[in-house]
Amino acid sequence: xxxxxxxxxxxxxxxxxxxxxxxxxxxxxxxxxxxxxxxxxxxxxxxxxxxxxxxxxxxxxxxxxxxxxxxxxxxxxxxxxxxxxxxxxxxxxxxxxxxxxxxxxxxxxxxxxxxxxxxxxxxxxxxxxxxxxxxxxxxxxxxxxxxxxxxxxxxxxxxxxxxxxxxxxxxxxxxxxxxxxxxxxxxxxxxxxxxxxxxxxxxxxxxxxxxxxxxxxxxxxxxxxxxxxxxxxxxxxxxxxxxxxxxxxxxxxxxxxxxxxxxxxxxxxxxxxxxxxxxxxxxxxxxxxxxxxxxxxxxxxxxxxxxxxxxxxxxxxxxxxxxxxxxxxxxxxxxxxxxxxxxxxxxxxxxxxxxxxxxxxxxxxxxxxxxxxxxxxxxxxxxxxxxxxxxxxxxxxxxxxxxxxxxxxxxxxxxxxxxxxxxxxxxxxxxxxxxxxxxxxxxxxxxxxxxxxxxxxxxxxxxxxxxxxxxxxxxxxxxxxxxxxxxxxxxxxxxxxxxxxxxxxxxxxxxxxxxxxxxxxxxxxxxxxxxxxxxxxxxxxxxxxxxxxxxxxxxxxxxxxxxxxxxxxxxxxxxxxxxxxxxxxxxxxxxxxxxxxxxxxxxxxxxxxxxxxxxxxxxxxxxxxxxxxxxxxxxxxxxxxxxxxxxxxxxxxxxxxxxxxxxxxxxxxxxxxxxxxxxxxxxxxxxxxxxxxxxxxxxxxxxxxxxxxxxxxxxxxxxxxxxxxxxxxxxxxxxxxxxxxxxxxxxxxxxxxxxxxxxxxxxxxxxxxxxxxxxxxxxxxxxxxxxxxxxxxxxxxxxxxxxxxxxxxxxxxxxxxxxxxxxxxxxxxxxxxxxxxxxxxxxxxxxxxxxxxxxxxxxxxxxxxxxxxxxxxxxxxxxxxxxxxxxxxxxxxxxxx
Amino acid sequence: xxxxxxxxxxxxxxxxxxxxxxxxxxxxxxxxxxxxxxxxxxxxxxxxxxxxxxxxxxxxxxxxxxxxxxxxxxxxxx
Numbered sequence: 001x002x003x004x005x006x007x008x009x010x011x012x013x014x015x016x017x018x019x020x021x022x023x024x025x026x027x028x029x030x031x032x033x034x035x036x037x038x039x040x041x042x043x044x045x046x047x048x049x050x051x052x053x054x055x056x057x058x059x060x061x062x063x064x065x066x067x068x069x070x071x072x073x074x075x076x077x078x079x080x081x082x083x084x085x086x087x088x089x090x091x092x093x094x095x096x097x098x099x100x101x102x103x104x105x106x107x108x109x110x111x112x113x114x115x116x117x118x119x120x121x122x123x124x125x126x127x128x129x130x131x132x133x134x135x136x137x138x139x140x141x142x143x144x145x146x147x148x149x150x151x152x153x154x155x156x157x158x159x160x161x162x163x164x165x166x167x168x169x170x171x172x173x174x175x176x177x178x179x180x181x182x183x184x185x186x187x188x189x190x191x192x193x194x195x196x197x198x199x200x201x202x203x204x205x206x207x208x209x210x211x212x213x214x215x216x217x218x219x220x221x222x223x224x225x226x227x228x229x230x231x232x233x234x235x236x237x238x239x240x241x242x243x244x245x246x247x248x249x250x251x252x253x254x255x256x257x258x259x260x261x262x263x264x265x266x267x268x269x270x271x272x273x274x275x276x277x278x279x280x281x282x283x284x285x286x287x288x289x290x291x292x293x294x295x296x297x298x299x300x301x302x303x304x305x306x307x308x309x310x311x312x313x314x315x316x317x318x319x320x321x322x323x324x325x326x327x328x329x330x331x332x333x334x335x336x337x338x339x340x341x342x343x344x345x346x347x348x349x350x351x352x353x354x355x356x357x358x359x360x361x362x363x364x365x366x367x368x369x370x371x372x373x374x375x376x377x378x379x380x381x382x383x384x385x386x387x388x389x390x391x392x393x394x395x396x397x398x399x400x401x402x403x404x405x406x407x408x409x410x411x412x413x414x415x416x417x418x419x420x421x422x423x424x425x426x427x428x429x430x431x432x433x434x435x436x437x438x439x440x441x442x443x444x445x446x447x448x449x450x451x452x453x454x455x456x457x458x459x460x461x462x463x464x465x466x467x468x469x470x471x472x473x474x475x476x477x478x479x480x481x482x483x484x485x486x487x488x489x490x491x492x493x494x495x496x497x498x499x500x501x502x503x504x505x506x507x508x509x510x511x512x513x514x515x516x517x518x519x520x521x522x523x524x525x526x527x528x529x530x531x532x533x534x535x536x537x538x539x540x541x542x543x544x545x546x547x548x549x550x551x552x553x554x555x556x557x558x559x560x561x562x563x564x565x566x567x568x569x570x571x572x573x574x575x576x577x578x579x580x581x582x583x584x585x586x587x588x589x590x591x592x593x594x595x596x597x598x599x600x601x602x603x604x605x606x607x608x609x610x611x612x613x614x615x616x617x618x619x620x621x622x623x624x625x626x627x628x629x630x631x632x633x634x635x636x637x638x639x640x641x642x643x644x645x646x647x648x649x650x651x652x653x654x655x656x657x658x659x660x661x662x663x664x665x666x667x668x669x670x671x672x673x674x675x676x677x678x679x680x681x682x683x684x685x686x687x688x689x690x691x692x693x694x695x696x697x698x699x700x701x702x703x704x705x706x707x708x709x710x711x712x713x714x715x716x717x718x719x720x721x722x723x724x725x726x727x728x729x730x731x732x733x734x735x736x737x738x739x740x741x742x743x744x745x746x747x748x749x750x751x752x753x754x755x756x757x758x759x760x761x762x763x764x765x766x767x768x769x770x771x772x773x774x775x776x777x778x779x780x781x782x783x784x785x786x787x788x789x790x791x792x793x794x795x796x797x798x799x800x801x802x803x804x805x806x807x808x809x810x811x812x813x814x815x816x817x818x819x820x821x822x823x824x825x826x827x828x829x830x831x832x833x834x835x836x837x838x839x840x841x842x843x844x845x846x847x848x849x850x851x852x853x854x855x856x857x858x859x860x861x862x863x864x865x866x867x868x869x870x871x872x873x874x875x876x877x878x879x880x881x882x883x884x885x886x887x888x889x890x891x892x893x894x895x896x897x
Numbered sequence: 898x899x900x901x902x903x904x905x906x907x908x909x910x911x912x913x914x915x916x917x918x919x920x921x922x923x924x925x926x927x928x929x930x931x932x933x934x935x936x937x938x939x940x941x942x943x944x945x946x947x948x949x950x951x952x953x954x955x956x957x958x959x960x961x962x963x964x965x966x967x968x969x970x971x972x973x974x975x
Contacts, residue, residue: 051910057966064959090966092907095920105966107909153911159926160911168911170925175951176962282969293905293917 027815027848036433037369039096040376044383044435046094046107048863052151052166052386052400053106056173056180058337059114061088063180066115075261075620079268079605081115082338083275091286093306095299098322098377099329100283100306102384103337108151110167110388113340115602117190117221118181120164120389149859149877152400166394167386189602190221193594200589205582208558212551213759214544215587216535216637216752220594222393224531224602225339226403227500228631229347229524231610232328233510236352236521239317244273246615254618262618265625269609276334276606277314284310321366324356325374329381332404335607342387343403343500343530346438347507348522350408350423355512355519357422368425375429382437397535399751399879401436401872407497409452410443410472413509413520415494417447427455431462436866436873440467441498443475444835457824457831461815461846465868468502468843471835475504477802482506482744483526483628495522501871502748502806502841503529506628508612525612525627527604529805531595532632532743533587537756538642539763539773541583545575546665552761566661569650576646577727584634584735584743591632592738598622599738624739632737633746633805636728637756638773640710640781643724644765647717648707652764658703668762672701677770678758683882684782684889688768705766711780713791718798729803746805747777749870754882772886775870776808778839782889789896793834801840809834810870812845812890830896843868845887852876852888901925904934939965943974 036044065084069077090105103109112118153160153168160168169177185191197203209215234243247270254262284307291303309326318324328346335344346352360366385402387394394400408426412418430440442456456467476493483493483506495507508525511518543552546566549559559579566572599622608620612627619625652658673694680689708716733742753773762769765781774781778796785792789811801807818827834842845868855862855876865876867887876884900906900914900923908914913924918932939945939955940963947953947963955961956972967973 046909051912053908053911056962060962060965088969090968094907094909094915105908106911158912170911170964172951172964173962175949176960176965179952179960290917 026851026854028851034428034432036376037373039098039373040380040433042096043094043377043380044433047380047383047435048150050107050151051153051168052108052110053153054111054163054167054169054388055104055106055109056111056177057089058085058104058111059180060176061085062115063183067183073264074601075264075268075603075605076271078601078603079271082605083271083278086275086279086334086337087282089279089282091283093283093286093290093303097306098302098374099326099381100287100310101280101330101333102381103333103386108384108386110386112177112181112388114181114184115188116224116340116598118184118188119190150863150875152878164389164394166400167388187601188221189224189594189598192601193218193220193597196597197590197593200586200593202582202586203590205559206586206590208551208556209583209587211556212540212554212558213756214537214540214558214583215533216397216537216756217393218591218594219531219534220591220598222389223340223342223387224595224598225335225528225604225607226341226343227503227505227530228343228526228528229345229497229499229505229507230332230335230607231347231508231510231523231525231612232331232352233512233521233523233612234610234615235327235331236318236324237510237512239313239315240273240277241315242317243609243615244270247273250618259618261623265608265614265618265620268605269615272605272609276330279334280310280314280330284314318356321353321356321360321371322374324353325378328352329378331606331610335610336385336387338604338606339602340387340389342389342398342401343405343503345403345405345407345497345499345505345524347405347497347499347524348407348410348418350406350420350426351412351418352521352523354420354422355514355517355521359514371422371425372429372432375426376433379429379433379435379437383435385437397750397752399869399872399874399883401869401874403500403872404438405441405498405500406438407441407443407470408456408467409445409448410496411445411447411494413491413494417445417449419448419452424452424455427459427467430464430466431459434462434464434866436875439465439501439873441470442467443470443472443497444831445472453828454824457828460844461818461824461827463815463846463866465843465845465866465873468498468841468871469831469835470498471801471838471840474802474838474840478504478805479506481802482630486628486630488628495525497522497524499524499529501750502808503746504805505529508627510612523612526629526631527607527611527621527626529631530633530635530746532591532737533584533634534591535635535637535752535756536580536583536587537637537752537760538580539638539645539767540756540760541579542576542642542645542763543761544579545572546661546668549579552669553759569646569654572649573646577731581731584731588632588634588735588737588743595622595738629739630737630741630744632739632741633744634732634735635746635748636777637749637752638760639724639747639777640721640774640779641763641765641767643710643717643721644707644781644784645763646720647709648704648764648766650720651707651716652703659700663700664764667697667700668764670697671762671769672704672766673697674768677768681881683754683757683770683772683885685766685768685771686783686889687885688771701766704764707765709765709781709784711785711792711795712787713794718795721795722799725799725803744805745803748806748808749773749775749777750872751869751880751883753870754880754886758882772882775886775890776810778807779810780891782886783891785891789830789893790833793837793839796834797837797839801838807840808870809839809842810845810868810890811842812847812849812887812892813896814892814894815846815848817894817896818846826896843871845890849888849892852884856884856888898929898933899926900929902936902938903929904936905932906936937966937968937973939963939967941975942967942970942972944972
């Protein structure tokens, strides 16, 4: 080892915060100025006291009807099965509710969908689960920790079983659940996909990639839809009977003509809508039943009004704001019940509903206070949404969140500011009733009014974590590049919104008619994004390069041995690109098969109906009925740790020759002398336990930590970052999706940086074994950004963000920095400065880290505390410790200059 | 008799719910009050026959389970 003076001060020196926090106790965020309405507060309190619960009702009836229709055309069979599921859902309406209907009979209800995947919710004794383990699908579950508080049912208690680490199931329903699940053996999307994906050359490598958690999960049978923007236009414009008439008319002109799939599609939609009508009417009857049992006059009246409203909406288009809000909620839930979905975003809801709202306000039948109350109730309803999936998906990817992203701002069809008064009320209701859902994204454009932007800043400051700030122009540039070949023009690019946590999604302007006027409302016009290659762990790929293709943690071979003497930085970088490309190639092909199977046996009917232009063309989403279809992507995780590690290798081994690659590998295998995170239960660098021989590795570890780091405007690290970004975005285009379109790059971590970090050895940047990676895509590794926010901004914008579907920057700011009106202005200037540099996205935790540490120790005192993770806000107590530790460790900015 | 088996029980989650009559918070498995009325469940349906503790047959041909709500079932017969 070459001699170099190294400062051996306490290791924690590396994680000093930028600035100095006040020394007196924990500092709270800016006080909320307005409390929620009593009705919403009651609903929220009920929610906070409610556990995630699953029922078997829907899967039971779905399966029963499916089996009755053996031999029927698949999409008709599917429509009939869904219809039967909907018509048998037990309605549940609680006192005080203004918006009716939910996913199941529980408040936080959801259910398994064994037609997609049947193995993951079975007990470990069951053969199916053992089969799942054999094929590597259980690995992500094993590496994930769920939040232990809040609404998660993490242990079986009494007559309730805990399944998938989060959901409660009544014991009485377990036997039928297993019986129902077994009926899908060899017929589910998962099993059929697995059968045919084995025909892909190199399939064994795919299995090893999954087992090593180099890739997080397959999308085709886990979350086949989502990360998209719903489109509410057709129900709002035509009502359910109106859409049924469109279907009936089209059946008449397609029956017997070529492209007969159109006939089956229209028939399926018609059938499906009949099911939705019965579902709505069951709720209407329940509302009347509740009214009959009610003694309080106002509550009785509300039940009866609800019953009348539901009855109207079961056939007709809405005429009022309340009706429109109820109808969009019904269709939102209907789509969520069709598939396992995360990230079904309502999109620019304030602009969709504005014509109804304005009409009611002008007529004097609605006021601001009533609007706020309705919007708050809507927030609680969205927060209730749960998604049932395996623990590795719900915990490891979603952190229990379902990513219903509501966008505000942006531009209208003509290119003017689209912000409106209703969106101001949406912001106000999101402040008064601060709940995780729907999260907000503000589509920033220079044309937006300052008052609107300041309202957004006020909302962020109280600690909601929303709105996220998104650059409208960067998104439009990405969309125009991505969808040019499918005919997108600037005008339509303006209709975009965020789908899921941060997925830029194509939209369209649709002509809504109300009172003789035409209003062009935005809505999603592309199917699920973030399907394709779901999260490749970049540090883990680099680990495989250093260890000749092995998963060094388990000793299993993942990639073919390269057998190279890695005696130059270029060889390491080239081999990294080779292994990464190999991963994308095989994962893309296998995922294409899974999604093809999904489209054949479990196609989308409701969501297809809603998306332009499926209803015009008679084609569902899987037959490219959507207006835009280039939606498959490659997602990555741990990019900053990769870049920091490459910078350390280049600097320490090849430039300065402080130590050899062999010495580094030995140090990595020895975890730099520290105990592994899985052993200590601590998942960030700030709180680690040294082993007896840590001194042996101290010098190498310090050199790794002191190597150039991304986030400091350091050209050495930023050059590597830029080279990676440009190569990555370009290489994605070499692969074709199921819809015969090139893939594109997507850079979000969601929560995957926790489980993926958990299975990765120590890395050359000094990160320790099992600890969580840096979040997002341009967030600095916690504690490593020491030059202030503007240096971080320079690093983050060293490449063109429009090359990718997104970029993601999370920052943690101490509340003292943004206090008061002056703090708001300073904060807004900071955000603008970053976005004006061409950045795509930033979001903030305004919180004193000491509060988070206290919350970790005393969770019962912090049930309502929310934090921003990566593209979503979640209750602190519902986060796993891996993510909690990472959020605590994030650099806390205590000054902004 | 448990609240869980009562027609007036409205569950919020798998553990608990409210009474539709008086809106009181109740645990699913606690003993019901004197106003108890059988819930509309398969186990109270004439078309249902138990085959084991947690399973049965509906109309002699479909697998079914005794605790399933049947409030939306057109074939429910008491």
